[in-house]
Each structure stands twice: as C-alpha cells, then as structure tokens.
Amino acid sequence: MNNDDFSLLEKMIYSGTGITIGMTPNGKPFMGYSLTGREPDEQARKLKYNDNYFAIKPTDSALFNTHNAKLLLYMAMQFIDDDGNKKIIASNGGHLLSIARVIYNMESIEPQQILTTARDYTDEFYDGKIYSKYLPDAPHFTPRISGCIGEKEGSLYIVRKRPDNNYAEDQLFHIKLEPGQADTITTYNGINEEILLPFKETESLSAKIASTTAKDICESLYFAIRPKDGIKYRVAAAVILLKEKEKLEFAIINKSDRRIKFF
Secondary structure (H helix, E strand, O other), X not given: OOOOEOHHHHOOOEOOEXXXXXXXXXXXXXXXXXXXXXXXHHHOEEEEEOOOEEXXXXXXXXXXXXXXXXXXXXXXXXXEEEOOEEEEEEEOOOOHHHHHHHHHHOOOOOHHHHHHHHHOOEXXXXXXXXXXXXXOOOOOOOOEEEEEEOOOEEEEEEEEEOOOOOOEEEEEEEEEOOOOEEEEEEOEOEOOOOOOOEOOOOOOEEEEOOOOOHHHHHHHHHHHOOOEOOEOOEEEEEEEEEOOOOOEEEEEEEOOOOEEEEO
16 A cells, blocks of 8 residues: 655656665655666666665676666665664665765764765765766766765765766755655656756655554655556665664565565
C-alpha cells in the first residue's frame, strides 16, 4: 500500500538517481534512495545492504565494461556514528568517501557544511576534488548529487555542468526536518530525452510522509519510480531510518529480487 505522497517524483519519466531526506510523522529522520536506468548496464544493477551501508552492485557482471563499472558501481548510502555524531549520507558516486572523510576528520559540523566542505576536501587517503566535477559521461554529463542528515536537519547538494561551458556549478538545499515532510533531488530533470538534462529546480521536490517505518517508506519510493507509459526504467529503492538511541531500520527493494527486504 502506498501511504506517502511522492507525486512530484512520480511525475518524472526518467529521474536517474534520487536522494530523499525527511522525517516520519512521529519524528524519526530518514534517508531514501531511488535508482533508475535506461541502458542495459544501468538496469543490471541492484542495491545491496552490508553493515550499515548500501552499495550498488551488478546483477550481471558481463554487461559492464571497465569504464562503466567505475561510474555505475559504488557505495550509495551509509550510516555513520562518530562518537555520537550520527549522520546518514548518500551520493551517486565515489564522492561518498569524501563526505565520510569530512565527518571523521573534522569536528562536528552541520550537514550543509559537510557537503560543501567535501567538494574540495583532500587528505592523505583520498582526493575529494573528484566531487568538484560532474560525471564524465558525455553527452549527458550526469551531475554528482549527495545528501546528509543529522537528527534535526539535513541538506541536499548537486554539482552539475553549466549549460554554456565545461565549468561546474553547484546548488545546496538546506532543509529543516519536519514531521511528515520529505524532500528529494534527482540527477535528471525527469524528461526522457536523448540527451538528458540535469535537475535544476529552485526548490527540492517536496513530499508528504504518513509512514512510520523504513519498510513502508521504501515501498512508497519504489512505487514512485514505477514504469510509466510502458517504459520500464525502475531498478531499486532503499531507506535508512534513524530511531531512538542506536537503533536503525533498513529496507530495500530490488527489481531483480521482486520483494522487499528489511532489517
């Protein structure tokens, strides 16, 4: 049963990757992830849960060449508890590592600072400057998107190609988490064109949340990216919900599995 109103996301024919941050009606923050794909290698993917994070893995390794694998397979969403500094982060590429490094290596800062700092962050282990550029997948030049939430607020961030040159531009959405509210950004603008255009809205996509569990929110997200006009781009959806103290809820639906898993 679809309890939540993700109607703005539902209107998109092809959203690419979506990151959602929000809060249940009973005050529990959560992050959601939606995954779609047009090409065979994009469809041959799934989200896999492992020890407080979700990673994108292949369902058929034979469909991936070396170049595509680097862009399409990565850690997607992760819960971090750094000495009580609880955060959930997400991205559509390897820049999730930069975001995690900022959380671990800097004093406690807010979600919007974490995401903007990670754009140009470097340390001895990882060069975060990969995040300062959109993906090199011409002609689409897919934006890099990311999200971060704490217990009361969150942010969504996009780095995309400027339409008039090869420089990157960014946009930050700072969101105060409110019960029963959620916000989403996607990589693309939702129009199924030959050359995909980036998400470029003045505001994030708002949603109304009635569900109180990761399982139910995940089902709503998966429903929102369902096939439209007979076009089947849906791949997977996942949710991490932060409950009281150390408790977490995880849920995942993969098209390849055809059933929901929750932990």
